[in-house]
Every structure is written in structure tokens, then in C-alpha cells.
Amino acid sequence: MIKAGIIGATGYAGAELAKLLKAHPQVDLLWLGSRSYKGQPYSSVYMNMRKIADEDCRSEDMNELAKEADVIFTATPQGFCASNINKEILESAKVIDLSADFRFKDVNVYEKWYGRTHEAPEYLEEAVYGLCEINRDKIKNARLIANPGCYTTCSILSLYPLVKDGLIDPATIIIDAKSGTSGAGRSAKTDNLFCEVNENIKAYSPVVHRHTPEIEEQLSYAAGCAVMLNFTPHLVPMNRGILVTAYASLVSGVTDADIEACYRKYYEDEYFIRLLAPGQCAQTRWVEGSNYTDIGFITDPRTGRIIVMSALDNLVKGAAGSAVQNMNILFGLPETCGLETFPAFP
């Protein structure tokens, strides 16, 4: 059994992780860390976990946790992991960080987009960007995994094959994304009150959203050149789900058959990716509660563009599920272990 601990177990992503790890057949979840609820029964915070996780919440002390655990998940605000990680921790436990702290190779990108000083730039080089479908081999031997962002996972999986194989012009990429409200976290802000979110849709942080450089960096590796794009997230009145609608100009001569073949080449054997028939539109309801990403596309012969539409559950494949998938790879388990839950509908 893998001994696992979570720091930040009472946020929405942390809670999803707690749920997945409690149900994981190879994991002993021994630490539910929470700054706000330390000392209180976990199931008094998340009452769905009554009879399942009635133990008290523990502290956010990573050093202490590292002594007990084989793997530490940090589902914490930006900066926490970078401020707390150290040599001793990394020598005794694998670390899977769900924040953005170790997602960039260039510390300047992080510091510019996140507006904060990085406390542990010395680990940026060794950290592995944990997008399993793409970096599986590098993940295997890593000590520190930078678990990708929710929007990022959906965006990169949507476009990676097309960029990698040169089917689209990377200078024309526009990503219009829509997210359920759990992506905004559980802290008490007026903007996230029921009455403010319900019966509304809005874009937020257009042009400057922090997932932009993360998508760009990964697509740049695929393209072999610097990619710059527009990414516009929107807040949707629903709990879960991310939908990406991505636009790009096709390279001249590329056919629907080429595109299908390209997606199949990269994803046909991927358990957690479901390719839709050409013209079919992905919908968040079909992936809710699961680790799947559904990917579909359509092309427009009039404008020469492709529209890629993809959906995933922001708390599962976009956060906790992906983190568990990374753990499975790190510990040599089947990648699907503990992640086979079918999507729930309605």
C-alpha cells in the first residue's frame, strides 16, 4: 500500500483527491491536511464523507508528513509548495504539486504572470510537467511532479497532436474556454455567491489569465517554436466541467481524414481520451465525475479553420484525477488504477 497525504484537503480539488485516494485500492490515505479546519473531523467539513473519512484534519506541515508518507499531494494556493519544499522532503517522498509552482521551466515566466517571487527556483529544472498522456516517460522517475492546470490540460490535449504534426498554423490559435464554478475554489468571495454566478455567463481575465503561458510553453515544445495564443476563460453556472472551443487555421491541403489520423496516432490507445466522430460536439455532462477527456472537431471549408471542442471534469482530469494518474505512474501501478469511475449523468 502506498502511504499518501494531502496538504490542502479541504479545498475542492483537495476534497476530490481525498475521495479518489480513499477509494484507491493501493493507497492508505493517512493525512488530510487543512489550515482552516485542522483538528476538526474531515467529515464535518465535507459531510458527503461521513462514515468514510471521519478522522480529524491534520496540519499543513510538509516536513512532518514527509516522514510518514510515500507521496505528498499539495492542493494548495500558489507559492505554498515552493515555500515549503526542501531536499529532505524530496528524498523521502514523491511530491505531486497541484499548484502552478513548478509548471514553468523559466522562473521569469512564473514571476511575471503570477506576480510573485519564486521561493524554490532550484527545483524547476528537475520538476516534470505531469501531463501523463504526453510526458508519461519522464514522469516515471521524477521526484517532483507539477500537475497541470485544469484549463491547460483540456487545451493542450486538444491541440497537441495538431501542433506537433504541423496541421495548423500555431500563430492563429484562439482558445475560448468555459468552466464550472468549482474551478473558482471554495473561499468565500462575493463574486462566487450563488446569486452572482447563477443565471449569468461572463469572461474573466481575458488576455492575462495565468494558464495562458502554461499552454503556450507546452505547445511550443510540440511546435518546436514559440507559440503565442489567446486564451479566454468564462464562468458557467454549473458545478463542474471545462469545455474548450479552440480555433486555428489549417495548413493548406490538410483534410478531415488527415486530422482524424493525427488524433488517432496520438490518442487511440489512451484510456482516458475519447475521440468523437468528426462533427460531434463535446459536452461536459458526458465526462462529469470521470477522468475522461472527450475530443471532437469540425472543419470549415469556407474559412479554412478547424474548431476543436473538448471536455473534461475540472476536478478530476483537470486536477485530482490527473494527480492520481501521475501517482500511479510514479509507483508502477496500472495508470487507470482507482480512476475507472464512469461519468455520472444526469
Add this chain to the structure above:
Amino acid sequence: MIKAGIIGATGYAGAELAKLLKAHPQVDLLWLGSRSYKGQPYSSVYMNMRKIADEDCRSEDMNELAKEADVIFTATPQGFCASNINKEILESAKVIDLSADFRFKDVNVYEKWYGRTHEAPEYLEEAVYGLCEINRDKIKNARLIANPGCYTTCSILSLYPLVKDGLIDPATIIIDAKSGTSGAGRSAKTDNLFCEVNENIKAYSPVVHRHTPEIEEQLSYAAGCAVMLNFTPHLVPMNRGILVTAYASLVSGVTDADIEACYRKYYEDEYFIRLLAPGQCAQTRWVEGSNYTDIGFITDPRTGRIIVMSALDNLVKGAAGSAVQNMNILFGLPETCGLETFPAFP
């Protein structure tokens, strides 16, 4: 492996059943019957089931299915099961009917409240009312299970111990229930359109709702005398969940401690019932996607009444989960087999 088939697999309850049975470790689900979608891939109707149930929908022929299956689930409109069941079917397969056809012992009650002639009253006597927590022993050897209604399950579990042990006056019972919209089914009706249900709450069928006599019959057995009550269902703008708020006058002298002890006596060892601390209010979000029923209560010393508040997922414990629990009992499996999914939140 138990060979199982579903008639009515493309309604919401049938789809939940399909999901549970596909994931059940002891079941081989070999028949997804659907009148409307026969011959079409199941996953084209429920796209969440892509890669999981891509086989074509089959017919609604119970006779044919009985030749292949050990157990048949009928998640069909009122009257279907009664019209189709026969001696041969019952001799070759267990039948778990999710409709109301076999829930009453007295055919007159059925015919009066449902406004239709019963096509197979000869099986009413042997049918067992499949509320596992109460009728477990009778279920074991049954051939025909009448799976309880969603409102009914929540209502009976809430009040059974109090009625059984005489802590409340059964003549004073009022049940005010609230349900998510999946309870209304998947047929295309104007009243169930998004814009009609969203941003609204209403009672429907007060006084005459068909679950009334079902609750009354079961509570009458517990009380040892005829119970008559008011049951008022409401439609809530959410997908899943039933909340029951039940009112009754306490018998003189009954204390909170008596009530707690009574609930514990009947439910403490029940895996799928979670008793809340006195004063705690059940909420549908804490049981969503699971087979749990949460039950709490509060008493009012001013009026001498008890208010019992209970929640369950109408598609799981209120339909498909309960049906699987019945199947587990019928086939000698642990009752929780295939039903351990934790409640999902948010």
C-alpha cells in the same frame, strides 16, 4: 458471474442501473433493452457511456431475455411488468421491477390510485416489497421483487422506527418532500423543459400523489394499524436528490434520547443509512451519486412535534441502487457489492 438484463435501459433510472451493473464486479450485463432506441448503440443515447457500453440497444422482450439472464430489471412505465410477466419468466429468472406494479398487496389500491387495471394480480401475493433495510429476510428467497419508489424509500426509512416503536402519533404524519428533476423521467414534456423548471419551485399532485398509498401501506404494517397521512411532493431545480421533511406529534413523554436510541436500534448497523447528530439537517448534496440515506431529526418542545429530515439520491437509493442491493441479497452477495461509490461533491 450473474447474467443480468435491463428492460427500459434508456430512461434515467434504467441508465443509472446500466452504469451500476456495468461496474458491478459480479455481474455480466448482457441486455440493454429499449423501446425507443432498439438497434442503436447505447452510448449514442448516453454519451457518458462511450467506451463503456457501445453495444446496440436490444428489444423489450422479457421472454427472450429470461432465456439468457439470471436476473431481469424492469425500469419501465406502470403496467409493463404486469403485462409481460409470466410463469416461464419467473421460473427461469429473478425479476426486480422498478415500477409500482407489484408494490401493493391489495389490487384495489393499485387500481384506484393508478387508474388502470392490473394485468397480473395473481403475483401480488408472492411479490416482496424490496426495501432491503426492512424486508431483507423476505427478499432472500423471493422470485419477484417490487422495488420501492424514490419518495417512498426516503419517507418510510425516515419514519419506520418511530412508527414501529410507537414514538409518534401516526394520525399526525405530514410528509413534505422535495425532488430533483430526474425523478420526472426523460420523456419530452413542456413542463420538464429547462426554462420551465429552472428558477422555480412548485408542489405537484398534492393529496393524490401515487406514492401516498405505498408509504401508508408500509407504515401501517409497522404501526399495526391503518396509517393515513399527507404527502406533498415538490419539484426542485436540480438534477438529483430527494429531501423529505416529515412532521408528526410525539407521544407524550418521548425524549430526544428515546428517539436517538430508537433510530440506532434499527439503523446503527445499516451500511447505507447515516444517522445525523440531533438537530442536524440532511442535505441532498451529501448523498449525491451514492446509495446512502442520511437521516436527522429535531424536536420542538413548544409544539410537541418531531421534524425528521432525510436525504437520498433518487436514482441510486431511490431506484437503481436499491435494485442492485436487492439483487445482491437475492444472489447471496454482500449487500454493498458494487454500491460503495462515495457521494460526489460538489
Add this chain to the structure above:
Amino acid sequence: MIKAGIIGATGYAGAELAKLLKAHPQVDLLWLGSRSYKGQPYSSVYMNMRKIADEDCRSEDMNELAKEADVIFTATPQGFCASNINKEILESAKVIDLSADFRFKDVNVYEKWYGRTHEAPEYLEEAVYGLCEINRDKIKNARLIANPGCYTTCSILSLYPLVKDGLIDPATIIIDAKSGTSGAGRSAKTDNLFCEVNENIKAYSPVVHRHTPEIEEQLSYAAGCAVMLNFTPHLVPMNRGILVTAYASLVSGVTDADIEACYRKYYEDEYFIRLLAPGQCAQTRWVEGSNYTDIGFITDPRTGRIIVMSALDNLVKGAAGSAVQNMNILFGLPETCGLETFPAFP
């Protein structure tokens, strides 16, 4: 033109009031007071009011406001109005208080249920309970109006005729109420976040909710004896609307015709009350955005009970609309002035 000011203009009830008064043909709204947003443009807080109320928010200084205004609305937390009101204010302006400060005649009831000391009990006697349909005559000459609570308005209007004319047994009244989330106010609390409220229904504060004694006091006046009842509010995932489902035992011999006649006697000429046909269920969607209260009922010959179902918009008839209706009466305007907006659907 009536010069009007609002203290607490940036809560949900205050904002509805601002909207109504800005559109009112006889009102000059000269003061939008807000503790949190003082000095900021009102339309930067409520962007729906751009081009309509772009002026800066002012302070919460009632004394200052009283010098400029003919009428002051306090849409403030419990205790504010009682702490700030004084002789000078009451001599220069009418005060319509939307809090509970002046709703009870007996200061002990207030202090017990609200858990706070009343700062101005000397005004309790002269304050008039502003439920227009019932207290119209007393309101006309009042200086201080206690505007009723949202649940209270719906509950009292539902039961007042039946209690007044002795058609029901007041000892058997049970009120099961359901409210949209705007009733919980705009302050940033985890419990009111979108993901916590959405896809959920729960009771809250059963037995001890503060609107209980308010309903009891007014129904006691109607009954001519002390009425004690159960009131259970529920939180519904929608923005607006209150639905009351009230239960009571009919006095022996009372017929549906008696009940209809009774409701007609009191309400037939009331502009803002719409009586439904017997058996029809009130729905919140049909009153949204309007000052109407819809009232329907059904009786159960089996149990001898009546079920009254009523709906109103908690921010309009349940708060701001009622306050404007009170103002209209105070200033001799037609009661409907500025309140004729039709309900919006969908």
C-alpha cells in the same frame, strides 16, 4: 415628488428597493447609503444600474439623511434601525424599516428570538406592522413602519383568512417554506457559494427560525388567541422566490366552497393577491419580479386537512415591493404606483 433615501442600498433587498424607487414616477431617490461601498459609484457595485444610478454611494448616517428626505428606508441588519432611530428623525421623515427591529410588540419576544438587546423599545408601541393587505388603515398615519419579513408575508397572507374566520384549527398549523438564495443576502459566506447551494436542497433553522414568532404574533391577532406553529424554511437553488406549503386541520364541516368564499371575502379586491382555482398549485416562476402573491389550496377529505400553497418574490412582495406599497399608503398615492411590473418568465 417624494424625497426618498435608502440605508443599506447595496444588499439584495436594498438594491431591489433602489431599482423600484428609481423607476417610481413620484419619487426622487436622493440617497443610496452603503457602509461597504460609500464613495463608490452605485453602478460599479450593481452594474445592471449603469446609466441609471451612476451616483456615488453615500453614508449610513440616518440623521443626515432625515434632513433631506421625506421617507427613509432601512434595509439593514438587525439592530441598525433600533440603534439609530430617534425623535428628530421621526419628526422629519417617515421611516420604513425592512429589518425585524420593530415587528414585535413585546420586546421580550424580540430579545429572546434574536438574541440581542433592543436599543429602542420605546418605539415598539407606535410602530405599525406594515402588511398592507391587513393593516392598511393603521399604516396611513404611522411614522414608523415595520416592514414584514419575506417568509412571514407569504405565510400570513396564506393563513390569515382561514384563521380569522375560524375555518382551521390553529393548533395544527405547520408551515413548510422554500426560498430562493437571495433571501440569504449578499455577504460572502462559504455556505452561500454557488457550488454549495447549486444541486442541493436543505432545511435550515427548523424549529428556531426567527420568522416563527412573527408569523405567530400576527396570526394570534387574527385568531384572537395565542397561536403556536412549526415553521421550517428550506434553501432552494434559485435566485428568487418563496413558496409556502402550509398544512392545517379543517374545522369539522368546512367545505371547499366555504374556503373559497373566505379567501374571496378578504382578497378578491386586493390588486396584489391572485387567488388560484381550487387544486391549483402556486409556483414561484409565475410571480418573479412582481409584487403579486399567488395563493391556492387543496383539501384532503381522507385526512381532513387543507394544504395552502402560496408564492411571492422574496425581494419584491417579500421586501422592497412591500416597502414601496407602504410608502404609497403613507403618502396617499395609489397603492400600485410604481409596482405594476408584470412577472417575468422565463
Add this chain to the structure above:
Amino acid sequence: MIKAGIIGATGYAGAELAKLLKAHPQVDLLWLGSRSYKGQPYSSVYMNMRKIADEDCRSEDMNELAKEADVIFTATPQGFCASNINKEILESAKVIDLSADFRFKDVNVYEKWYGRTHEAPEYLEEAVYGLCEINRDKIKNARLIANPGCYTTCSILSLYPLVKDGLIDPATIIIDAKSGTSGAGRSAKTDNLFCEVNENIKAYSPVVHRHTPEIEEQLSYAAGCAVMLNFTPHLVPMNRGILVTAYASLVSGVTDADIEACYRKYYEDEYFIRLLAPGQCAQTRWVEGSNYTDIGFITDPRTGRIIVMSALDNLVKGAAGSAVQNMNILFGLPETCGLETFPAFP
């Protein structure tokens, strides 16, 4: 008083129109036509209209209606108006058609995108495209108004000034639009059931949606050359509202100040357009229930693109409000007459 009639008064757009016209100070609404509900009280279909529109629904007979009315609104499916219009009707009443029948000058465009034969192409030439802010002068003397589509109004108003003044490259326009569910109409379809729409977001009809050529035609007039673009609508789990997120490459050298000046030039005096501060994101909640369109933008110096974000209420400015605005122009009334309702929030 203008005598007005509606054909198709029981769809969502027709109902909004009924509500606006009933409240309009210069209109006598004498005909509520409905195919499905003919002979039934209008307020039995839309119970929000009790006491407001209790008259029976009438037929869909345009000839009959033309004898009584000064203006006829057709809120009917594609093809109805073209099939029924004739010389006599146009000589006796103004016609405002809310369908697409007369929106295109080129009958081939209509027939290709709508897949049906046009029954009255002889009126295409004289019909005026009723986007008031742009075609006000032509509307004044028209007999037949083609009221624009909901997505179209929002899209054209967003981009018209930029295209007209050559600030963007029209070949790069991408419109990603999001709509509330009332846009899908009131007919009973499984896809529009509450449980199918709730907790979901999806694109639908990408590349081929019928509003595409309508947007293109109007923007082509502005550009002075043929514009071809991508338009992708999405279905959002909310009742009302359209949000347009439009992308385009800026012409070299264009500054934020140029863009602001351009929008001001065209819209500063428009009552129903509210320009947001640069960088501000439009939100549907701020326009709900009103005839406003909110327009904001942000530019990205990195990619050289502008992102325009606009919001309107699909049933008001996107349909019924716009139709009333057209009527006001046709009959020489102030354009805002009957349309001053403030946006409702929450």
C-alpha cells in the same frame, strides 16, 4: 393607441412580446394568436399573466388580424410569415417578422442555409433589416420589418463600428457565442429537458449555424466587401442572456484610444447601448430583462488581437424588445417607449 396583434404569442419570444405590449402605454394588444392554445385563456398557458392577459388565445390567421390591427408581429417558425404574407396584409398593417424569412436580400442564401423554398421572395427587396441602431432611417417608412436574430443582434452590434471604420481585419473574425436556453424555444424536445441542459455546456451547430450568413451579410455592408467568419453558439444552463466573445486581428497601428473613439462615435448617443470601460467584461446578468446591450473590449499587444465581449437579453433586445423598438420607430414614438425597464438582478 396603436392596435397590435401577435401571431405565435405562446412561444417564449411571443410571450415576451405580449408582456411588453401589454405594458406599452401606446398600444392596445388585441390579438394573441396561437396554433396550439387557440381558444384557451392566455393566462392558463403563461400563468404569470393572470389578471393581465386572461383573454382567450386567437388563431394564426394573419388576414383576419390585418383587418383589425395597425401592426402585426409574427413570432413564428421559419416559413410562416413568407407563406402567409400578401399584398392586402401589407396594405392594411405594418408587419414585424421575428423569423428569418425576410432577413436576407439574396433568396439563395436563405434557401441554402435554411434548407427550404422561400414562399414570398418578391418581398425580400422591400423588407428592411430591423437593427434599429444601424438601420433607423430605413425602418421609418418600411411596411415589412425583418427583426434580427438574437445572436445576430449581439454579434453585429459588437463588431459593426470596427468593421465600418476599418479597425480590424474582417478575414480574421471569430465569434464564440453563449446563449441561455430560452433561445431554444418552448417545444418539447429531449435535448432541452432540465436534466439535459443543467450542469452542462456544449457548442451546437458549429460552422453551419443559420445566424452565420445573417451576421456576414450585415457586416459585409459595413465593410464594403464580403465578410466570411466563424460563428459558434453554445448552450448555457441559464434561462436568458447572450454573451458574445468576438476575436479579430487589429489593423496595424490601431490603439485602444482609436477603438474607444470608434465605439463612441457610433454608440455614445444610443440609449440601449452601454459601453463598458476598456478591459471590462460584459456579463449577461447585468442586462437581464432589459433592452440594453453592454459592449466591452480588451486588446492583446502580444497577439495583436482585440476581444470584444457583449451581452444582451435574447428575449428582449434579441427579439421582442427589438421588435417593439422597431414598432416605435414605425409609428413615430420615442424609441424607448415601453422599453425603459431596468435590468433585474439577481
